[in-house]
Amino acid sequence: MRNARSFRRGKGSRPNRNWNRENESRHDGRVILYGWHTVTAALANPARHVRRLWLTENAARRLADEGISLPTATETVRPDAIAAQLTPDAVHQGLLAEADPLPAPELEDLGAGGIVLVLDQITDPHNVGAILRTAAAFAVAAIVTTARHRPEATGVLAKSASGALEWVPIVVVQNLARAIAMLRERGFLVVGLDSSAVNDLAAIKPAAPLALVLGAEGKGLRQGTRAACNVLARLDLPGSIKSLNVSNAAAVALYIANRSLHA
Numbered sequence: 001m002r003n004a005r006s007f008r009r010g011k012g013s014r015p016n017r018n019w020n021r022e023n024e025s026r027h028d029g030r031v032i033l034y035g036w037h038t039v040t041a042a043l044a045n046p047a048r049h050v051r052r053l054w055l056t057e058n059a060a061r062r063l064a065d066e067g068i069s070l071p072t073a074t075e076t077v078r079p080d081a082i083a084a085q086l087t088p089d090a091v092h093q094g095l096l097a098e099a100d101p102l103p104a105p106e107l108e109d110l111g112a113g114g115i116v117l118v119l120d121q122i123t124d125p126h127n128v129g130a131i132l133r134t135a136a137a138f139a140v141a142a143i144v145t146t147a148r149h150r151p152e153a154t155g156v157l158a159k160s161a162s163g164a165l166e167w168v169p170i171v172v173v174q175n176l177a178r179a180i181a182m183l184r185e186r187g188f189l190v191v192g193l194d195s196s197a198v199n200d201l202a203a204i205k206p207a208a209p210l211a212l213v214l215g216a217e218g219k220g221l222r223q224g225t226r227a228a229c230n231v232l233a234r235l236d237l238p239g240s241i242k243s244l245n246v247s248n249a250a251a252v253a254l255y256i257a258n259r260s261l262h263a
Contacts, residue, residue: 041163059094114141125151129160130247136164180228192229
């Protein structure tokens with residue numbers, strides 16, 4: 001296989017990296033990516049610099065069959081050598097990459113159309129990854145989040161996003177209320193999702209450019225965030241439970257918004 005080197009199935013076959021096994025956090029600016037969709041999307045993204053790639057023989061054959069180009073620093077290792085670098089529940093599918101973070105756009109770089117998702121201190125990487133995946137499916141222009149109280153765009157988050165991390169820009173801001181005010185100045189209708197809101201999201205007929213604001217599990221939107229929005233809206237659910245997991249709420253809200261925008 002092109003650009004791949006096979007190592008002995010001994011000590012030399014294990015990637016010599018001391019990554020944090022609990023949270024797979026990045027070190028020295030590195031991003032850790034694993035799993036088939038996550039890594040192949042990174043390899044296909046010209047904006048992503050993959051420093052090193054560790055892969056199993058089976059993954060190497062599959063990549064070759066699909067004609068996927070590989071970085072120069074590529075090593076073929078045993079599956080357990082990759083598993084040893086990750087948490088026990090991580091599903092790596094024979095691929096582990098070390099990469100540079102993607103360039104972070106500024107809020108001013110966003111276009112004046114489409115839909116933006118704003119995350120108010122959502123810290124669970126599984127939820128943020130799932131939101132990213134949904135955002136990519138609905139062609140969301142960007143996700144806006146705070147510098148603090150957010151998960152790093154690596155490890156579990158990247159795996160949960162299933163490649164969407166490469167296609168949905170993440171804008172990091174210091175002050176969320178100020179960022180929302182800036183979006184409003186640029187003509188965005190900013191709708192905060194709140195299960196106790198009077199307005200139904202479908203009834204307000206959201207129009208582009210649109211920013212949907214999502215709060216953390218349990219806490220919901222902070223008071224300052226709520227006050228910064230144009231309007232608060234709920235998802236009108238017919239069942240006995242009136243609230244959803246935040247990633248599911250994002251999916252339903254994006255479906256309603258897209259249906260309204262393209263009506």
